[in-house]
Amino acid sequence: MAGSIPASATASVTAAAVPRVGPWQEAWRRFRKHRLAVVSLVILSLLVLAVLVGPFAWRLPIDEIDFTARLEGPSWAHPMGTDDLGQDILARVLYGGRISLAVGFAAMMVAIFVGVLVGAVAGMAGGRIDAGLMWLTDLFLSLPQLPLLLLIIYLFRDALTQVVGPELGVFILIVIIIGGFNWMQVARLVRAQFFSLREKEFVEAARALGASRMRLVLRHILPNAMGPVIVAATIDIAAAIIAESTLSFLGLGFPPDVPTWGRLLFDAKDNLDFAPHWAIFPGAMIFLTVLSINFIGDGLRDAFDPRRVVAS
């Protein structure tokens, strides 16, 4: 769909033989061929379902302190064991998953939105605007993310906390910052797509028919440029989850009583050799989520890349 291949003779022959499928159906067909990606999709769906529905089914509170059940290994009462205050780790992992995943998806949205906007403007406008925007992109690419994140949290946490409360305030901050630092790849991708697409015959045709610039972008170019963007988006989710975990692990980010996955690892690290279950479960969650998202991204790339031959 990248549109970089001219319609070939073989393509028109197969088009006649195979029943007509839309681009999304075609992508799904190709995606299914990537077995790991399909397995990953199932795992990720289960994870998402678990953190969304789980807390309703598993009703132990996340902060119930029980000194009689400290550092217990997995049991029926506590399937993932307990931490050193006797708090149920399963409940905390489920709750933390909501935050970690929400941060991942929200930050991805921010990144994609900014990236597509910058890329599209640069790609359509060209000239000085393009050069300026690309300079900006390079500038952002060269900023060290983590130190800046620390600085911004330090500068703005109090102000934002007073307006929207500690959890939401930090959530907004983290999402905006992580999103605000992951859009550059997307912008470059989109710009490159726009450069090639806007010279394509179907765009010329639309332009000849008198389509406005806006309509050209929204109806003709953008949909055709979405494939690589979706792939980039999946990678962004993984990066955002890791970034949030890093922050929580450093003891920054969310308040200490909010059990994000990174915070759980941070709390568990001192007890690693006595109570490995405390670290293993949240660690496995981060691992599984990021791994499956990466595989899904891999599968999507196959699915959206028409040059790639998928055995059918």
Place this chain on the structure above:
Amino acid sequence: MTEDDLRGLIARVKDGNLSRRGFVKRLAAVGFTAPMATQLLAIAGAAPAAAQTLPAYRPTRRGGGGALKVLYWQASTLLNPHFASGTTNQDSSRVFYEPLAGWASDGTLVPILAAEIPSRENGGLSGDGRSVTWKMKRGVKWHDGQEFSADDVVFNWEYSRNPQVATVTSGSYRDVNVVKVDDYTVRVEFPQPTPFWADAFVGGTGQMIPRHLFKDFAGPNARDAPTNLRPVGTSAYKFVSFAPGDTLRAELNPNYHMDNRPYFDTLEVKGGGDAVSAARAVLQTGDYDYAWNMQVEDEILKRLEAANRGKINIVEGGGIEFVQLNATDPNREVDGERSHISTQHPAFRDPAVRQAMALLIDRNALEQFIYGRGGPATANFLNNPPRFRSENMRFEFSIQKANEVLDAAGWARGRDGIRAKDGVRLRFVYQTSVNAPRQRTQAVYKQAAQRAGIDLELKSVTASVFFSSDVANPDTYTKLYADMQMYTTTMPQADPERFMNQYVSWEVSSKANNWQGRNIVRWRSEEYDRIFRESQGELDPIKRAALFVRMNDLVVSSNHVIPLVRRPTVSASLNNLRHVLSAWDLTMWYLNDWYRET
């Protein structure tokens, strides 16, 4: 114990019917600290305050002990004792520099550069409490071969009190006068009768720097002295190399003034890392001989000890982990300053709220499940030396009682379960440093408070920020831009004057003093101020102790200060290392006697 009893006891010691140790024990039983008791004896002229309380030193020759490796998980950054803010810098300086005397763990003074401890008999102490005469050891040489003399002592006094030098030790030297009597004798003179005379030239703030190397840097250029990073002292170990923020190396001083010492040929003080990995490096892997300040949950320490390579050393001191309830309003800005002293905290001004807060922390659980041996629960702010410990304070954990107190005071629960009155909601920001036991304590406190209709918003700040003196940073503990906070405060010496000054009204931390004031909770009481002033001139140790007990009771019963657990100094060492530790002096205070049993 009444004054008469005490005088009787002292008389018995003088007559030889009662041993000094027996005397100290008896006084300890009624709540006097050992240092105070021994000072009492010294003032009364009953006995020399020299200590026989050090562990025996067995090596019979100097050197041959190989390397001693010490681990500090906070690294030191400079090696001048007069600029050493923070324990790590003081300890690193103490490797090279020595004071006239140091404090042993039982609170007695041990001569180091002094020939003897001043007392009434040897003429060192004057009867009116206005001067102390120190006689110094002869033949002590600096590491570069120069002779150590009274001129050096006088120089340290001038250097430290010079405002242009801006030392951190100036508090010990500012108000005294030092006179050179002869080359090996100096006299410290006080403007008024001073009960606690062993401050200047003693312990951590008493470390002597050499005059001949610092005299050209005794002004505004003091910070540029090359010897700030390359010390030349009198101690058992000589300087080899120093990487600020990392490693300090030293080697045996062949001309040390104590026989057969030191035992080790080289010394390495490695800085950096965190408390848990430091504990592992000693207790589990045995890579290091000694690790300082084990701020680690006891559970972990116990499991590491099970490896049987090393042990945990617990030395009782005055350190206390406590909660402060801000007396001022952290959310209102006055003259560009939050928590301004002219404001009042909207909720904590009600004694009922403070009482409820004190009822809601389960100290026994903290001791039992979080701090263990490193944190016995306490109701007092001033716990040590034992003679200053109040018997009047009690602590209690009762959610039900807290609820009753709040109900009675008219704080009614809102729809979200949080209590409020006149538009003030019981919702507090509770800050502390990033440190696992503190985050556990926060969680325990928050849960109990929740059940009483109080919502605590937890905040944890990186320790290097929280405890910094950075004026621009809003998250430091001295600014207290939060409703409540928790940390440990330590007692620098065996006398509580420098400890209990943190609640006097003239020490309130504010913008005007760059938040350097010691009264961080900003609680003020005329009665407290008056008693504190009285104690400063009270020569009678028993009356003086009673005054400090009263001060403790005042501040604790205000509930603006909620003591949680005592924090003895906890360190880790290999089983075969023989060290001399004291909670009243620096870790390195008697490094010359450390040896390894083979």
